[in-house]
Amino acid sequence: MKGVFVTGTDTGVGKTLASCALLHALRARGVAAAPMKPIAAGASDGRINDDTLALMAAASLSATEANDVTPVLLREAIAPHIAAEREGREITLDPVIAAYRRWAQRGAFLVVEGVGGFKVPLSRSLDTVDLARAFNLPIVMVVGLRLGCLNHALLTAGAIKHEGFRLAGWIGSSVDPDMNARDENIDALRRRLGAPCLGVLPYSPAPDAAALAAELDVTWLLS
Template structure:
């Protein structure tokens, strides 16, 4: 049975894409066919949606761009605003159909969310509704910076309130000058009821394949067996 994970973050810009790509490489290293999906991308740079490009490059199978990224929005703003400006209505059923099609092609699907876990997608739905529609366990990316403890714990509470399982979390060192990083990580390990999959160090140039070796995805496999 194909499996997948929904990658969300404590905020925008905390490393969801690099974590998603590292997960794809990590599963590929175990011999799994793995494909990344970015249901909604907001922000086009020189005619490209960079997150989508990176996910496609990290996947070890190819798939139609319409399946990997059903909704590509131009401005780098909240998706419900970008969609309204473009006269588009984000339809969760369209995303579900694309996900189902990807399931026929890959054993592992890594779905990267947009923004944080409760970012609005339209007037009625937010990212949590998308994750719930796909019924995927969630991997939480915590951007290590001042305020991350509160953001991480609030996000974890929102994930549980949505009825979804929090499969694991990744600590991403986005602020090289953050004080007491180790203490912050230990505080979250005590308070989040899921395993720490790995700590991603700060890098000027990020190599997702290199980071794959820093993630312990065996803990995710154990979750699937329970």
């Protein structure tokens, strides 16, 4: 199976936007890229998550494929293990792996977006490291560019490597339009992370993932 697992230095750093931009960039290169957000927390109607919708739109998927994109859907937009407990459920990886196998049969290059940061509890015995291990794909890390990003990025990259994954690249996500010393922080990340920068997404109050695809170089992911 080919693809990448997209994680972030925190929640709210732009993983979905970066994943959508990656999908557009890959598809522009002729790659049959498809998304998964295997576990999503936040669906008040109980049917679909907004991030799932965005990912499906980026890959031109129909609504009938929502269950394969997000096999585990939780109602409340809170920590997934807490959301599951409130619903009287326990998150397992069985439906995730089943959906993954269906995508594998279709020969898709998967862009798998994790939930929250790299090490978020999913149940009493599982966390998002286990989720990433179920896919066993190289990891792309989205760095939320704001005060504190150097520490968060270096700690996350260290955890990724400690758990035996390959950090295939990182994407800067400009979440703070007023960030001081932004370029100097990006330079420090380039020097210290030991993985290629796939691009830096500029800040926008209404970002367009298709347009932002031009900011990314996915060559590193295809070699």
